Amino acid sequence: MDWIAADWGTTHLQLWEMEADGTVLNTMLSDQGMGVLLPEDYEPTLLGLLRNRLPTDRTTPVIACGMVGARQGWIEAPYAPVPAAPPSAAIAVRPKLRDPRLAVHVLPGMSQASPADVMRGEEVRISGVLAEEPDFDGIVCLPGLHTIWAQISAGEVVSFRTFMTAELVKLLSTQSVLRLSVGQEGWDEAEFQAGLDRGLSTPAALASDAFRLRAEALLDDLPSEAARARLWGLLIGVELAAAKPYWLGQAVRIVGVEDPVKLYSAALAKQGVQATSRDWEAMTLAGLGAARRTLLERA
Amino acid sequence: MDWIAADWGTTHLQLWEMEADGTVLNTMLSDQGMGVLLPEDYEPTLLGLLRNRLPTDRTTPVIACGMVGARQGWIEAPYAPVPAAPPSAAIAVRPKLRDPRLAVHVLPGMSQASPADVMRGEEVRISGVLAEEPDFDGIVCLPGLHTIWAQISAGEVVSFRTFMTAELVKLLSTQSVLRLSVGQEGWDEAEFQAGLDRGLSTPAALASDAFRLRAEALLDDLPSEAARARLWGLLIGVELAAAKPYWLGQAVRIVGVEDPVKLYSAALAKQGVQATSRDWEAMTLAGLGAARRTLLERA
Missing domain, CATH: 3.30.420.310 (2-keto-3-deoxy-galactonokinase, C-terminal domain)
Known part of the structure; x- marks a missing residue:
């Protein structure tokens, strides 16, 4: 396992154990979403799911997106205002952990000043689309509990609407x-x-x-x-x-x-x-993978 | 007490003890709505609220409107299709009672074939408006959990929309x-x-x-x-x-x-x-009172 991809929303946590080349080794789904967790619960939740699967000879990075970075989540990752490229690991927020085997990078969501709008998690799927098609100019539509329409140009989210x-x-x-x-x-x-x-x-x-x-x-x-x-x-x-x-x-x-x-x-x-x-899962992994690469480039 | 006015909805039952001239002697509010009652519960519910207040030397009429007349209520009072005057006691439905002191008249709601629409209870408030202004030609708007707009002409509900x-x-x-x-x-x-x-x-x-x-x-x-x-x-x-x-x-x-x-x-x-x-209560009593009068005229 090279790194761990995490989509940590309000109601669920999904983890993927990843190889460096993007191969998925293992996936885990849990109902331990932001809605039922206090800040001190997040690290034990991760460790409980990963148990003895973590390498002990090095630190494994976890790239996380979603409500885990909300004000009421693990640690606040302030919104990146549009227009901007989807947030990379360069502006991720790192909660302090007790266990030295993990380093968690929480990706920010994106905000729009007027009309006021916010997203947390969808920006990673947009990043996934751009990882696949770096020159894409057009619209990404993300249906979910809420549907987000995002206008993409020159690698940036120009505007969006929920x-x-x-x-x-x-x-x-x-x-x-x-x-x-x-x-x-x-x-x-x-x-x-x-x-x-x-x-x-x-x-x-x-x-x-x-x-x-x-x-x-x-x-x-x-x-x-x-x-x-x-x-x-x-x-x-x-x-x-x-x-x-x-x-x-x-x-x-x-x-x-x-x-x-x-x-x-x-x-x-x-x-x-x-x-x-x-595909939602493929774009999530492509987007988190792109953040993983910015982390390596910075190292 | 000459008669009893009853507004029996999904969540509440309201009763008014009425004199013949429209004076309100007493009001009672209960949470025994249609939603929590089986058909056999309705008579005991009425008697429980009225207790020993009922005259014993004659039968007291109860004029009732609302979900009490729905398919899943006490007894079904089939919708009167528009265009039509708001339902009078002439087409009320009478459940069988054990207690000879009460005679219950359940007023039907109204329906519209196209576009399909239904109401139960609001038609009595419309009847109340017409009791006050028999020549009213225009719109009655009834805001509630749902808002109904009804077009009134020549004493009839011509069309409505919820x-x-x-x-x-x-x-x-x-x-x-x-x-x-x-x-x-x-x-x-x-x-x-x-x-x-x-x-x-x-x-x-x-x-x-x-x-x-x-x-x-x-x-x-x-x-x-x-x-x-x-x-x-x-x-x-x-x-x-x-x-x-x-x-x-x-x-x-x-x-x-x-x-x-x-x-x-x-x-x-x-x-x-x-x-x-x-006023909602005044129009309810005016509408139920108009139904009470048709009952007297028929007797």
């Missing part, structure tokens, strides 16, 4: 009156497409179109998978209406896990934009 | 990442007005403007009461953008409790619409 789209779908379908009518599984592609059209053309009607799913379930027995697909379509359609400057006539890379990437790819294709998708 | 506005505010401010930045108390009128303008002019940006509250809290120390007021402004602004046919150049009556009525009145006033407000 949408709470998937979190709204989740809240509406599990916590609101719609939970009685919107399923957590199943799909109806025609309803997704109808929702997309409606959201894009009439975004202001969202709070009314959402309730209509409940009314159609009561009056017309709308199936729960149809309601689910239309709700996703509505919310993504409304997002696309506002994010138009981020995709119209642009080269777009979508970085995420399988299902959301499919939804955004389909939604953009409907608008005539052929986005290229990139 | 928006999940307050439920979205509640979910975003208590269950989403915004809960860390949006307060449950306090107010900033300038932020409310700014949110209104933004929501009305750029409704598609909602999922992004909402996240901006979190980013401004992190980067600019946006106070939680300012975030709360702007979130309300955004959501009501987006609603007004879609509901424009329901208020532009219309006579509007707003029926609700104090705080939401103030917000909607201020939002409409900003658009040049001077809405008249009506």
